[in-house]
Amino acid sequence: MSKAEQLSASFRDPSGFLFTRNGTLYRQINRAYSNDYARLMDSGLYGKLVKAGLLIPHVESDQLPAESDAAFKVIQPERVPFISYPYEWSFSQLKDAALTTLSIQKRALKLDMSLKDASAYNIQFMRGRATLIDTLSFEDYKEGQPWAAYKQFCQHFLAPLALMSYRDVRLSQLLRVYIDGVPLDLASALLPLKTKFNFGLLTHIHFHADAQKRYSDKAINPRERRMSMSKQALIGLIESLENTIQKLIWKPAGTEWGDYYENTNYTDSAFEHKKQLVNEWALEKKPALVWDLGGNTGVFSREAALSGAFTVSFDIDPAAVEQNYRTVKSKKEQNVLPLVLDLTNPSPSLGWNNNERDSFAGRGPVDMALALAVIHHLAISNNVPLPQLAEFFASRCKWLVIEFVPKSDSQVQKLLSSREDIFPGYSREGFESAFSSRFLIRKAESVRDSERTLYLMETQ
Amino acid sequence: MHFAPQLYLDPGSGSILIQIAIAVLLGLGVALRASWSSIKKLFGVKPKPEEEEDNDDSENVQS
Known part of the structure; x- marks a missing residue:
């Protein structure tokens, strides 16, 4: 054994x-x-x-059990194809995770059970849907009992969603700092005044934060207070949370790349050629898991997913990821998972003993990674030398589909327009030589109607 | 009020009290609505047809 x-x-x-x-x-x-x-x-x-x-x-x-005593x-x-965390989700992903949790709680109460916790980390995306993965989250419900997970629910879901909706969608990143959800006093202080005119947010966040402060060091004596909560009242509370969350909205607009594909410099034929190559190479190598790094709204992720691979489509822009997730939902796609990730500062290991939530690197390596129209952002905007980029990609995957975008390309020219060109080695030859130290270049195809080249490389 | 003895999360005193208070408020709202409709009935206003029952199988939270 x-x-x-x-x-x-x-x-x-x-x-x-x-x-x-x-x-x-x-x-x-x-x-x-x-x-x-x-x-x-x-x-x-x-x-x-x-x-x-x-x-x-x-x-x-x-x-046999692991600890038999x-x-x-x-x-x-069932195995979750890829574990993701709330600070990597777009607005609608977090919202759906919240609504899944509440829907489960309502159904559980009908059968006299209740969720004993409401952690966002207990939700994962399976077959495109937010799914509870902790089978041990249920307990017997006894009439009169309040919801022990109410505080956790508000911290993990309601507070970040309200901040994302009313303040700035990037505040989802607070979840990376606060592993047990956004403290309600912080959420209350950051939310705009108008949220006090929203009954749900006024009570579940602002009043809730005040009550926490007032009773922070007091144990409550239930008998003295003679209080209990009927099942009907508890269902009312769950429905109030549900209504409040349903009404929170965020429309992706005005972010960096929301309309990226309408603003590119390539022609339809270059775009189609790239799609075709990604699709062909994925079909040929049959990866089980693909990471599309810089996946934008997921056009090329879907080409890889057509081969049957489960494809995680990472992008730094919450608007692109939101749009990607909405496509997953509307088309009921089961093997594409959009996530927010900054490649220049990817998710670290977090939590107790730095070991509770896995880093981005720790969740790899994968069979195939796509790095399309991303190298110039890493090499030029972020000043990462090419050999370091080769090292980075080689530790993440076995097969790499990577696009080289030369300096003459108008997208690169745009990046260089406001700064000195300190990148003498950034050329096709320099790129190939740097990557050859870690990869075998299996294929190199010029993308039709463009100055770009698409490579298929295998880690040595 | 009886709490499950083996809670593994700290529900927080403030969080318990506020949810009970909110639940009471929400309950008041329901009661007010109910009495309002019976007042309306007194004056001959017909009540709206019953809202559809929450159906487990057709409910789709992620639509």
Whole structure:
């Protein structure tokens, strides 16, 4: 029997934990959680949620538990194709994750169960939809009980969504700093005055923050206060959160590249040729997982995804990622995942012991990476020398599809127009020589009607 | 008020009190609406047809 390794993100909940054995992911359920698990399965809640695409499906496994003393059962959940984090999601992705959580809570309450936590990290995108991946999040609901996860829900979902909608979409990055969600006093201070005229935001954020401050060091004595919360009242609270979140909107406009493809310098035939090459090379190499680095709205990600690969489409621009996600939803695409990522400062390892949330690099390497129309941004705007770029890409993937954009290209000229050209080595020859130290260049095709070249390279 | 004894998240005192207060407010709203419709009924205003029941299977939160 090979060794079981517990996942570093899964340690807080005494109900159980995730572990891998021989590359397969399992979840150990502890005896402390056996009643709640039986309730989840027997009440029909599990079946309903899985059918609605809201909860990750699993099978019970006969694998030995990783820690047998506490163990009750081992289950094998369906594998999530790529783990992403809330600070990498666009506005609508976070909004859908919030609505999934509330929808689950409503359905659970109907069957007298309740979510014991409401962490955004428990949601992942599977088949294009926000899905709860923590099977152990349910507990028995007893009438009168308030929602223990209310605070967490407001911090993980409502506060960042309100800030993104009312202030600036880039405030999603606060989630990178605050691992347990945006503190409500901070959200309350940053939100504009007009949010105090919105009943949901006034109560769930502003009043909530005040109450937290007032009672921060007081334990409440329930008997003294004679307060309890009927089930109807709890459902009212969930519906109020739902209404508040439904009304939060963000329209991608005025950001860097929202209309990038309408503003490019290439002709339709160059664009089509590039699509065709990406599609051909993906079909030839049959990658299981592709990262499109600088994927914009995902046009080329979709060409790779046509080969059957699960394709993660990263871009720095929240507007492009939002548009990409809306396409995924409207076309019901199952194997494209758009995410916000700054390649010059990618997601680090975060949380307890720097080990709870995996870095961008830690979630690779992948079978194939696409780097289309991105090299000039990294080499010229961000001053990364070509050998370092080669090193970067070689550590991320086995196959690299990369586009070289020469200095004569008008997009590069634009980057150079406001600064001194300190890049004598930035040429096709310099590029090929730098990348040859880490890659074998398998193919090089001139993109039709353009000065650009598309390469297929294999890591040495 | 009875809390589950084995909570693994700290629900926060303020967060508990505020959600109960909000729930009471929301409950008041529902009660007011209900009594308003019965007042209207007294004066012969017909109530609107019942809103559709929240249907589990057709509900699609991510539409």
